[in-house]
Amino acid sequence: MTGSEKKLIIFTDIGDTIIDEGTEIRDEHGIVLRAECIPGARETTLRLHEAGYTIAMVADGRSASFHHMMDQHGLSPVFDAWIISEEVGEDKPSPKMFESAMKALGLTEADKPRIIMIGNNVIRDMRGANRFGIRSVLLDWSDRRSFEPQLPEDVPAYRIHTPEELFPLAERLEAELS
Numbered sequence: 001m002t003g004s005e006k007k008l009i010i011f012t013d014i015g016d017t018i019i020d021e022g023t024e025i026r027d028e029h030g031i032v033l034r035a036e037c038i039p040g041a042r043e044t045t046l047r048l049h050e051a052g053y054t055i056a057m058v059a060d061g062r063s064a065s066f067h068h069m070m071d072q073h074g075l076s077p078v079f080d081a082w083i084i085s086e087e088v089g090e091d092k093p094s095p096k097m098f099e100s101a102m103k104a105l106g107l108t109e110a111d112k113p114r115i116i117m118i119g120n121n122v123i124r125d126m127r128g129a130n131r132f133g134i135r136s137v138l139l140d141w142s143d144r145r146s147f148e149p150q151l152p153e154d155v156p157a158y159r160i161h162t163p164e165e166l167f168p169l170a171e172r173l174e175a176e177l178s
């Protein structure tokens with residue numbers, strides 16, 4: 001299923017990691033109908049996919065919202081797994097979200113060193129990933145939330161400011177795994 005040439009596996013949040021939450025247009029039920037990408041995020045996600053990285057969406061929210069946004073930007077085909085809290089029944093930092101992504105990709109405990117989790121939320125994404133035993137990458141592009149850790153386990157393993165910085169980081173981590 002993963003079938004990629006790369007060892008590194010990328011789990012990614014969507015809101016304020018790929019999509020600029022400030023641009024979301026929702027319907028009366030709270031479903032996001034459309035939204036814009038963070039500058040550089042679409043290009044970086046496509047580039048990672050084209051380079052052969054396995055990418056799983058690990059996102060809190062409604063399934064329809066993510067399908068609308070990813071279809072809008074032509075990003076739906078880049079995801080090897082869609083793990084969405086509405087379907088899982090729990091939000092990050094629940095380990096169920098990360099376990100579901102591993103299961104969907106056919107990964108086992110031994111694969112955890114190959115996985116990084118990109119996100120903007122220190123509790124949902126950083127704490128969630130760190131507790132689960134995978135490496136965390138904080139994207140601090142958005143100023144909607146504080147990046148101040150509340151616990152030692154909220155501290156990211158890596159920190160980037162723009163989506164473009166993710167590609168060279170992935171290539172460096174891939175080289176370390178090889």
Ligand SMILES: [Mg+2]
Pocket residue numbers: 013014015016017119120121
């Ligand atoms: Mg987010």
